[in-house]
Amino acid sequence: EGIFLIEDAAESLGASYRGKESGTFGDMGVFSFNGNKILTTSGGGMLVSNNAAWIERARFFATQAKEDAPYYEHETYGYNYRMSNVLAAIGVAQMEVLGARVGRRREIFARYTAALEKYEEVTFMPEIAGSRGNRWLTTLTLEYTDPYTVMTALSAEKIESRPLWKPMHLQPLFKNALVAANGTSEKLFSKGLCLPSGSSMTDRDVDRVCSVIEKVLL
Numbered sequence: 001e002g003i004f005l006i007e008d009a010a011e012s013l014g015a016s017y018r019g020k021e022s023g024t025f026g027d028m029g030v031f032s033f034n035g036n037k038i039l040t041t042s043g044g045g046m047l048v049s050n051n052a053a054w055i056e057r058a059r060f061f062a063t064q065a066k067e068d069a070p071y072y073e074h075e076t077y078g079y080n081y082r083m084s085n086v087l088a089a090i091g092v093a094q095m096e097v098l099g100a101r102v103g104r105r106r107e108i109f110a111r112y113t114a115a116l117e118k119y120e121e122v123t124f125m126p127e128i129a130g131s132r133g134n135r136w137l138t139t140l141t142l143e144y145t146d147p148y149t150v151m152t153a154l155s156a157e158k159i160e161s162r163p164l165w166k167p168m169h170l171q172p173l174f175k176n177a178l179v180a181a182n183g184t185s186e187k188l189f190s191k192g193l194c195l196p197s198g199s200s201m202t203d204r205d206v207d208r209v210c211s212v213i214e215k216v217l218l
Helices: 050-063 085-095 098-116 148-156 184-191 203-217
Strands: 007-008 027-031 045-050 122-124 140-143 193-194
Touching: 027 085, 045 050, 085 098, 098 122, 098 203, 148 193, 148 203, 184 193
Parallel strands: 007 027
Antiparallel strands: 027 045, 122 140, 140 193
């Protein structure tokens, strides 16, 4: 009681759990519209909530915390975090095709799994029962093969890939921070690989990526 939940839905726009949309489970939800997301305005994001007073307060802080006066009057710190109208319009327009983009990302994920799950060392992110992920990004883990070996092979074919995200507690910036860890995030970082996943990929593009990976695994 007295604890509010801010839901980090940065990458999950279009996903749902038991029919409820991602970003709507908490008291507030936060989405990212960065350039690599399923819907992009090149940067920025969106804050959502059913609490109108909180949203109004957020708008206040995002517009430099200007008080209601004919001149610039500030009683607290504010920020210039507003998205431009032009970028917002681009984002709104993409909402009309969000369903199609999610559908295509899921098709891409299914094509990857169909080709690569036959290898015992390959594991993909499972889908929780009752959920429907947006499959914004297809990732896998390799139990024996060094992911960087696969990345090098892909790069030689001009195909971009990346390791999974480095855990925050391994960043030099936070080397002295308190950490609660059981080794899971470290293991994922050492064994994980992010594959090309853009909605505009063709089946042929996906097959080409799989072909390079299979040559390494074989």
